[in-house]
Amino acid sequence: MAGIYLHIPFCKTRCIYCDFYSTTRNDLRQRYVRALCRELALRRDYLRGATVETVYFGGGTPSQLTEKDFESIFQTLQDVYGLEHAREITLEANPDDLTDDYVQLLRHFPFNRISMGIQTFDEQTLQLLQRRHTATQAIEAVQRCRQAGFNNLSIDLIYGLPGETEEKWKHDLQEAVNLHPEHISAYHLTYEEGTPLYRLRETHRVNEANEEDSLRFFTLLVQTLREAGYVHYEISNFCLPGHHARHNTAYWQGIPYLGCGPSAHSFDTDSREWNQASLTAYIDGLEKNERPFEAEKLDNDTRYNEYVMTGMRTRWGISLEKIATDFGTKRLDYLRQMAHPHLQRGKLIEKEGRFCLTEEGIFTSDDIISDLMYV
Numbered sequence: 105m106a107g108i109y110l111h112i113p114f115c116k117t118r119c120i121y122c123d124f125y126s127t128t129r130n131d132l133r134q135r136y137v138r139a140l141c142r143e144l145a146l147r148r149d150y151l152r153g154a155t156v157e158t159v160y161f162g163g164g165t166p167s168q169l170t171e172k173d174f175e176s177i178f179q180t181l182q183d184v185y186g187l188e189h190a191r192e193i194t195l196e197a198n199p200d201d202l203t204d205d206y207v208q209l210l211r212h213f214p215f216n217r218i219s220m221g222i223q224t225f226d227e228q229t230l231q232l233l234q235r236r237h238t239a240t241q242a243i244e245a246v247q248r249c250r251q252a253g254f255n256n257l258s259i260d261l262i263y264g265l266p267g268e269t270e271e272k273w274k275h276d277l278q279e280a281v282n283l284h285p286e287h288i289s290a291y292h293l294t295y296e297e298g299t300p301l302y303r304l305r306e307t308h309r310v311n312e313a314n315e316e317d318s319l320r321f322f323t324l325l326v327q328t329l330r331e332a333g334y335v336h337y338e339i340s341n342f343c344l345p346g347h348h349a350r351h352n353t354a355y356w357q358g359i360p361y362l363g364c365g366p367s368a369h370s371f372d373t374d375s376r377e378w379n380q381a382s383l384t385a386y387i388d389g390l391e392k393n394e395r396p397f398e399a400e401k402l403d404n405d406t407r408y409n410e411y412v413m414t415g416m417r418t419r420w421g422i423s424l425e426k427i428a429t430d431f432g433t434k435r436l437d438y439l440r441q442m443a444h445p446h447l448q449r450g451k452l453i454e455k456e457g458r459f460c461l462t463e464e465g466i467f468t469s470d471d472i473i474s475d476l477m478y479v
């Protein structure tokens with residue numbers, strides 16, 4: 105079992121909080137798609153023949169791709185890896201790209217999941233963030249995808265935004281629930297160095313949410329979505345039963361994946377590779393059958409820490425048997441010792457051979473996870 109991530113590094117405009125690798129140089133799109141297909145072909149052995157179960161078009165803005173682009177990419181995926189066993193094929197999309205025509209075009213391809221970056225339904229905040237869409241466009245885009253027959257929709261929200269109040273966040277959550285998407289991801293805003301938003305905070309033109317407010321917003325998020333029938337299956341992710349994101353869940357469970365495109369990461373359980381975050385270097389390299397990338401061999405401690413860090417964030421937690429088998433009984437003893445106080449305080453539980461955060465533990469997950477990691 106394996107996944108494929110395709111990074112589509114084009115955005116019409118840049119949002120002021122974003123530090124993902126993308127560019128507004130759409131003139132390079134066709135050359136890029138050829139390079140991406142070449143990378144997919146060149147790295148055909150990376151997954152060691154594992155069955156591809158998920159494909160994720162992320163970005164950037166994959167909904168900037170055209171029919172021809174999708175045709176080339178899907179043809180390559182089919183020829184090189186086969187898509188017969190792909191259970192989830194996701195397209196990240198900007199709401200304003202999801203016009204009637206575009207949604208119909210998507211139906212001609214094997215996408216069965218659309219993930220929309222809505223972020224907030226507050227018009228003023230959308231403008232401040234320099235998102236391209238309005239709240240109305242977001243709502244209409246969801247409805248349009250539904251009418252076209254997409255029955256697995258995900259929306260992204262951000263909270264702790266400049267000027268966020270409990271009322272505004274409640275409103276965002278209510279609007280989200282009203283749309284009844286199968287999946288909701290909600291992340292706290294982070295001020296990434298180098299972004300325009302970071303500079304606004306440094307010059308005191310926007311204020312960062314304080315810790316107390318952030319905790320209130322998170323509590324509201326968890327309560328509202330639980331009451332609406334969503335399963336809280338990862339710290340920042342919620343789904344209607346049976347609709348967890350298979351691709352991302354595979355990341356958290358340490359399943360191998362191939363990442364193609366500039367800045368994309370790949371993981372084969374022993375090592376991690378990441379392509380250089382430069383579109384021109386990527387295209388120039390691939391046109392000569394060379395891929396600009398770096399790699400890191402993962403030692404035992406790093407693999408243990410990654411497993412604990414990602415696994416503990418999910419409702420399935422971490423397997424004690426896996427810890428003993430993959431990392432040794434000494435490491436299991438260490439884990440048990442570090443987990444003990446949290447088990448005593450009811451923040452962690454041991455069930456069916458796994459350590460999981462309790463509902464209470466979720467609120468202090470960072471501290472607990474950092475205690476369980478090996479330093």
Ligand code: SF4
Pocket residue numbers: 114115117118119122123124126163164165198221
């Ligand atoms: S559209 Fe997405 S990737 Fe592009 S700048 Fe905005 S947040 Fe970043």
